[in-house]
Amino acid sequence: MTTPRTRARNKRGEGAQLRDEIVGAATKLLEDGTPENVTLRGIARQAGISAPSIYAHFPDLDSILLAVAQRAFGVLEQELGAADDEDPAQRLRAICAAYLTFAERRPHQYRVMFGAVWDAGQARDRAPGMADELAALGMGAFEILRRTLADCVASGRSTSADPFRDATALWVGLHGFAQLQVAAPLFPWPPELRGTVIDRMALLR
Structure with a gap:
């Protein structure tokens, strides 16, 4: 099981990077064999961000x-x-x-x-x-x-x-x-x- 990380706030113009990190966090949870943790909350925790931060990049799971x-x-x-x-x-x-x-x-x-x-x-x-x-x-x-x-x-x-x-x-x-x-x-x-x-x-x- 992976350890969720904390993440520094993105600088202006780094939204695309955060989007990639959200996708990477979901992929990591899947690769760890824990698909039950692939929720918005679980992905946010893995990416080291708050769940509401996801909505600027993805409307849903x-x-x-x-x-x-x-x-x-x-x-x-x-x-x-x-x-x-x-x-x-x-x-x-x-x-x-x-x-x-x-x-x-x-x-x-x-x-x-x-x-x-x-x-x-x-x-x-x-x-x-x-x-x-x-x-x-x-x-x-x-x-x-x-x-x-x-x-x-x-x-x-x-x-x-x-x-x-x-x-x-x-x-x-x-x-x-x-x-x-x-x-x-x-x-x-x-x-x-x-x-x-x-x-x-x-x-x-």
Whole structure:
């Protein structure tokens, strides 16, 4: 469990820094495995500020968790985009491996990203004004999958006739694989299963 810190008052023009610190405080609470403490009061305590100070930057808890998810998806997108193999099939495999590594290394953030801690659909119902931002969550990372699969098709390395559909199926497979490994750690997972899931969902050859 983290120790809340005290914080000096921001100087004029440092509001953006405080906003980042609020998001960082929420992320830290999640990384510590204490999602029950991810409340406005708990985040303020972790950031070393008073709870009312949050309202100058975020109207509610949903908007903070949206920012946490956006930051996490940004990191995921950077890590997926780091794959640079000239062979698109090998690049796609590296992207998928990076996705699964991210899910394994950042499990609490991953849960926020995909609804286990925070339900984006319910957040949209509570705050319709966030609908566009919520709809865009994860699309940058997905576009890397789709574009790379399209490159595989163009180079004859995949038999996919619909890269959007098959990239969606691949994302479903990766997500299920990541979640099941957490849910069933004692299952004798075949060591080659990761590659099998990727190759079959992406129709690689």
